[in-house]
Amino acid sequence: MANLAEKAGAPARQGLPQAAAVLAYAGALPLIVAALLVLLRPDDLGPGAQRFMLIYGGLLIAFFGGVRWGVAVMRPEGPRFVHLVGGAIPLVLALPVFFLADPGARFLLILIALPILLIDDLRATRKGSGAPDWYLGVRAPLTILMEASFGLAFAQHLMS
Amino acid sequence: MGRDDEDMTRFSLVALAPLALAAIALWLAPWALPLSFALDMHQMALAYGGVGAAFLAGADAGGRRGAIRYLIAALAVWIALWPGGAFHLALGAAWRYLIIIGVLIYLWLGGGARAAWKTRLVYWAVILLALIMSRLLLLGYY
Numbered sequence: 001m002a003n004l005a006e007k008a009g010a011p012a013r014q015g016l017p018q019a020a021a022v023l024a025y026a027g028a029l030p031l032i033v034a035a036l037l038v039l040l041r042p043d044d045l046g047p048g049a050q051r052f053m054l055i056y057g058g059l060l061i062a063f064f065g066g067v068r069w070g071v072a073v074m075r076p077e078g079p080r081f082v083h084l085v086g087g088a089i090p091l092v093l094a095l096p097v098f099f100l101a102d103p104g105a106r107f108l109l110i111l112i113a114l115p116i117l118l119i120d121d122l123r124a125t126r127k128g129s130g131a132p133d134w135y136l137g138v139r140a141p142l143t144i145l146m147e148a149s150f151g152l153a154f155a156q157h158l159m160s
Numbered sequence: 161m162g163r164d165d166e167d168m169t170r171f172s173l174v175a176l177a178p179l180a181l182a183a184i185a186l187w188l189a190p191w192a193l194p195l196s197f198a199l200d201m202h203q204m205a206l207a208y209g210g211v212g213a214a215f216l217a218g219a220d221a222g223g224r225r226g227a228i229r230y231l232i233a234a235l236a237v238w239i240a241l242w243p244g245g246a247f248h249l250a251l252g253a254a255w256r257y258l259i260i261i262g263v264l265i266y267l268w269l270g271g272g273a274r275a276a277w278k279t280r281l282v283y284w285a286v287i288l289l290a291l292i293m294s295r296l297l298l299l300g301y302y
Contacts, residue, residue, distance in 0.1 A: 023228050027235070055241050058207075059214040063234045066218020073168070073275075074223045084171060091175075091215050098207035098241070131222060 021138045028145050031056055035149035038156050046156070050103060053153055057110035058097030060146070064117045064139075065090025068124070071131050090117055107154040111147060118143045168277035176281070178208045179288040186295040195299075202253065205292055209260045210241040212285065216267050216278075229270065233263050252302040257293035261286050 030052070037049035069087030072079045093113045100106050118139060125136055182205030189198030214234045221230035240251070240259035251259075268282040 020228060023231060027231060051243060055238055055243075058211065059234055059238055059241070062211040062214040063218035063221075063231075066215035066220075067222035068218075069215070070219035070222025073219065079168070081167070084168075087219075088171075088175075091211060094211045094214075095208065098211065099204070 020135070024138050024142050025145075028142055028149070031146060031149045035152045038153040042156060042160055050153060050157070053150065054097060054103060054106050054110070057106075057114075057146075057150060058094045061090050061094040061097065061110065061113050061117065064114075064121075065094070067131060067135075068117075068121065071124075086120070104154065104157050107150055107157060111150050111154060114143050114146055114150075165276050168275070169280050172277055172281040173284065175212070176284055176288060179205050179285060179292070182208075183288050183291040183295070186292055186299075202292060202296060205289075206253070206256055206260075207241065209257065209285070209289055210237045213237045213260050213263045213267070216264065216281075220267055220270070230267070233267055236263050254293045254296040254301055257289045257296075261289050261293075264289075 034049040034053045034056075037045045038053070041049075065087055068090070069084065072083035072087055075083075090113065093109065097106050097109055100109070118136075121131060121136055121139065125131055125133060131139075182201040185193055185198045185201040189195045214237045217230040217233040217237070220233075236259060240256040240263075242251075264282050264285055268278065
């Protein structure tokens with residue numbers, strides 16, 4: 001853990017990972033509640049909760065892509081084109097989530113994109129060109145929570 | 161402006177093309193283009209602007225290693241994109257752009273060292289979004 005804290009930055013910022021973790025999990029809470037609503041109240045509250053999840057998912061993909069872009073821009077040696085393109089790809093991936101007519105396809109896109117972004121971030125961090133370890137320490141379990149929520153809603157959509 | 165900054169400026173200005181197309185379509189409708197097409201472009205621009213603002217919030221969060229307020233900025237974008245409103249609050253089409261414009265300006269102001277590329281990106285994005293918003297207001301879509 002000491003190594004993780006060193007990589008995260010100055011000692012003055014040690015409180016940040018915990019605060020970020022709390023906020024990140026709090027951010028996942030509406031998604032979990034919405035997934036439960038889709039599952040338990042599919043007729044009345046389900047459609048609204050589904051729309052909520054899809055918009056939330058699309059914005060999450062864009063946000064995670066932005067984080068990747070931001071990390072690339074802040075590299076001491078300056079951004080490399082390949083990293084900038086890598087950061088912009090999630091932006092392109094997020095757009096169909098808003099434009100596709102079929103909610104099933106939109107759920108599927110989110111379900112595929114989130115783990116791919118996580119794996120890409122893990123690879124970048126391992127190479128030393130990605131986000132700090134603590135960010136991924138929060139992000140990995142968060143992605144599993146989100147995948148479970150989207151997976152439940154997707155399954156309900158397929159069954160309805 | 162360094163070479164990196166020039167590349168970044170070019171990269172980000174190209175990314176604004178869909179917003180420019182939507183603004184042109186809205187101002188050409190209903191005379192030169194069907195209004196239905198222009199309104200479809202508005203829907204596209206709203207989603208694109210929202211996704212772009214969430215991306216920029218993420219970029220700031222990544223660049224500053226996890227600043228929490230950028231996550232909140234991304235959540236504000238979600239309100240702008242929520243289609244039917246929530247908690248009995250339904251936003252009109254034009255006002256959704258105002259939220260995105262607000263988030264972009266907030267991100268620009270809170271960005272610490274304001275890179276030239278980001279200043280230009282936010283400047284042109286706000287102008288294009290304001291053009292779309294003003295046209296929607298003129299068309300009666302409050």
